[in-house]
Amino acid sequence: MLRTREFVVLLACLTAMLPWSFGQATSSRGNDVLIRNAVVMTVTHGNIKNGSIYVKSGKIAAVGENVSAPAGTPIMDAGGQYVTPGIVDSHSHIALDEDVNEATSPITPHMMMKDAFDYQDKAIYRALAGGVTTSLLLHGSANMIGGQNVVIKHKYGLGRDELLFPNAPRSIKFASGENPKRVYGTREQLPSTRMGNFAVQREAFVQAQDYMKEWDAYNEKVKRGDKDATPPKHDLKLEALADVLRGKLMVQIHCYRADEFLTEIAMAHEFGYKIRAFHHALEAYKVPEKLAAENIGIATFADWWGYKQEAWDAIPWNAVMAMRKGVKVAIKSDSEDYTRRLNQEAAKTMRYGGATEEEALKMITMNAAWIIGVEDRIGSIDVGKDADLVIWDGYPLSSYGVPEKVLIDGELYFDRSLPGLGMTHYREER
Numbered sequence: 001m002l003r004t005r006e007f008v009v010l011l012a013c014l015t016a017m018l019p020w021s022f023g024q025a026t027s028s029r030g031n032d033v034l035i036r037n038a039v040v041m042t043v044t045h046g047n048i049k050n051g052s053i054y055v056k057s058g059k060i061a062a063v064g065e066n067v068s069a070p071a072g073t074p075i076m077d078a079g080g081q082y083v084t085p086g087i088v089d090s091h092s093h094i095a096l097d098e099d100v101n102e103a104t105s106p107i108t109p110h111m112m113m114k115d116a117f118d119y120q121d122k123a124i125y126r127a128l129a130g131g132v133t134t135s136l137l138l139h140g141s142a143n144m145i146g147g148q149n150v151v152i153k154h155k156y157g158l159g160r161d162e163l164l165f166p167n168a169p170r171s172i173k174f175a176s177g178e179n180p181k182r183v184y185g186t187r188e189q190l191p192s193t194r195m196g197n198f199a200v201q202r203e204a205f206v207q208a209q210d211y212m213k214e215w216d217a218y219n220e221k222v223k224r225g226d227k228d229a230t231p232p233k234h235d236l237k238l239e240a241l242a243d244v245l246r247g248k249l250m251v252q253i254h255c256y257r258a259d260e261f262l263t264e265i266a267m268a269h270e271f272g273y274k275i276r277a278f279h280h281a282l283e284a285y286k287v288p289e290k291l292a293a294e295n296i297g298i299a300t301f302a303d304w305w306g307y308k309q310e311a312w313d314a315i316p317w318n319a320v321m322a323m324r325k326g327v328k329v330a331i332k333s334d335s336e337d338y339t340r341r342l343n344q345e346a347a348k349t350m351r352y353g354g355a356t357e358e359e360a361l362k363m364i365t366m367n368a369a370w371i372i373g374v375e376d377r378i379g380s381i382d383v384g385k386d387a388d389l390v391i392w393d394g395y396p397l398s399s400y401g402v403p404e405k406v407l408i409d410g411e412l413y414f415d416r417s418l419p420g421l422g423m424t425h426y427r428e429e430r
Contacts, residue, residue, distance in 0.1 A: 084396050086132070095124055134152070148249065149170075174254065278298050
């Protein structure tokens with residue numbers, strides 16, 4: 001006969017093996033909870049050693065040492081553990097299956113990563129279990145101008161649309177360097193060189209400018225009452241590029257080399273759009289003042305180097321050297337594996353360059369949220385922000401830091417102590 005402890009272990013194993021149905025559980029809106037007895041790492045205003053966080057209707061309503069909540073509010077005792085904002089992954093390709101690249105043309109701005117989003121991908125859960133609550137899912141780097149990205153919250157187990165980050169700013173993925181060269185050069189078509197890369201990009205924007213002029217002329221005729229005015233033909237590709245020029249799409253650029261940063265900046269000046277961030281950006285340490293002057297952030301690796309020619313000059317001090325010159329720096333995953341350990345990746349900047357605890361934490365919270373354009377809603381433990389929170393069983397910026405509980409919008413989506421791999425939003429299929 002099984003003893004109690006053996007039965008509990010067996011039940012947990014069996015539960016974890018059961019199939020789960022997606023979209024069945026519904027998120028209870030307006031969750032209220034008081035988290036107390038925690039080391040609250042706010043990111044923006046230091047640590048509160050014996051802190052509490054009051055969450056009301058999914059938002060942070062109060063944070064401090066002496067926080068009260070209305071009678072009847074559920075209480076979550078952190079037991080002296082650390083609480084941080086949810087981790088933000090500013091560069092990911094999870095949940096996109098094999099649809100990351102539309103590698104049939106170097107210019108595909110009308111592709112929508114939302115259309116490829118697989119809300120059932122287990123990588124969403126694995127990242128959640130690593131403390132990630134928000135991710136930017138980007139088009140791949142085959143094209144000079146790729147598709148439009150999608151931002152998700154890791155509410156694993158809910159329906160597809162419930163994982164989409166509400167009203168997140170639109171952004172688009174560009175890529176320069178080896179990848180477009182390799183993809184199209186092996187087919188002996190344009191672009192096969194860096195010159196070809198930027199020629200293709202420049203030509204696309206000239207076409208977009210002409211498209212905008214045609215529509216401006218038509219709209220002006222309509223405004224004057226010209227009933228014979230004929231509208232230009234709609235073109236989804238050029239319309240997307242026009243939105244870049246109008247400033248309606250934030251530009252995220254896959255780019256490694258210092259010389260290409262400067263070329264991309266010159267291109268942005270030429271056509272009048274703003275670059276939000278360079279991704280990978282392993283040579284940012286060579287021209288950090290240029291990036292800071294343009295208010296361009298970087299989403300970079302902590303210590304990847306030497307895996308391709310463009311990564312040959314990479315150094316693990318890159319992130320901190322750029323940060324010290326005023327660049328907003330995020331550490332990102334670009335990996336289904338690394339996304340589970342972004343806390344450890346950020347911690348490496350404390351070893352390589354001497355980042356402070358708060359600076360390292362910002363690289364996977366506030367700075368990453370800024371790159372996505374949602375820093376006013378997530379990325380720190382401040383009143384009014386979404387209650388995306390992680391309770392850690394161990395110091396977060398170390399290999400001993402393991403998420404114990406993860407809340408998104410004040411609701412518990414992962415609890416390591418529960419059977420079924422800690423998942424909270426499933427029901428078993430019978």
